[in-house]
Amino acid sequence: MAKYRDLILEIIKASSGHMTAEAIYLEAKKLQPSIAVGTVYRNLRLMTEAGEIKRVVMANSPDIFDISTHPHAHLICQKCHTIADFSISNLEEHLQKLTGLEILGYDLNVRYICNICKKKGIG
Amino acid sequence: MAKYRDLILEIIKASSGHMTAEAIYLEAKKLQPSIAVGTVYRNLRLMTEAGEIKRVVMANSPDIFDISTHPHAHLICQKCHTIADFSISNLEEHLQKLTGLEILGYDLNVRYICNICKKKGIG
DNA sequence: CTAAATGCAAACTATTTGCAACGAT
């Protein structure tokens, strides 16, 4: 059982660490041609709920699954939608102090234009 | 022209400042029964692109439209999905310094359980 | 034998879009 869990984990790891469900499905299909989209989504959902991976929700593009589950922020290029991780030390504690609330976690997406897209210019 | 823009703005203002497209549509329908969902979505999109309102994308619930467009974070209750604003001074500048990049903006959603849901207990 | 996992297709949610009709200048 959990036949495809490890496969999916390996695929995400082998990438930059951030992949859409569709990209994972296409990769998985190369190795296991009989795999169905539903299976990929189902496993991604279960793995997310189990805390093995993290789902990143962004504007204007499908959800991304992130191999690293520790708290960190995402730099998101507004043109190519590529994601880069970066961590801000003690942000969770800082938020906790600021709000006086019991924080469960945070999602921080920082918008910018990556260097590659910048060089390509406007358009 | 722009017949419904002001109506939509007023509806969001009259609320807590955060509403789903559907909730806006239902309110608008009370005042203008002939209004169509498509029109609401179209105007919300145009208003968002014009920077008059802000679209907040969250996990596990439809997008929310926010009357305040200045940079601020959202406290999101994981049970009732209610949103509260709170601002963190200089976060944008801070991110800029940390990354050394030209930041266009950020989306910060902080997960917690609001007091009302906490009192209701687990379930 | 059983229980979990899968493939398939249909269903679903949220949102967008094409188009003909409408409305204000």
Next chain:
DNA sequence: ATCGTTGCAAATAGTTTGCATTTAG
């Protein structure tokens, strides 16, 4: 007359789900 705006319905994107079947222990 013109051009943006609307209502309607169909289309789309992304994801989830029901169910019969397969698979692994």
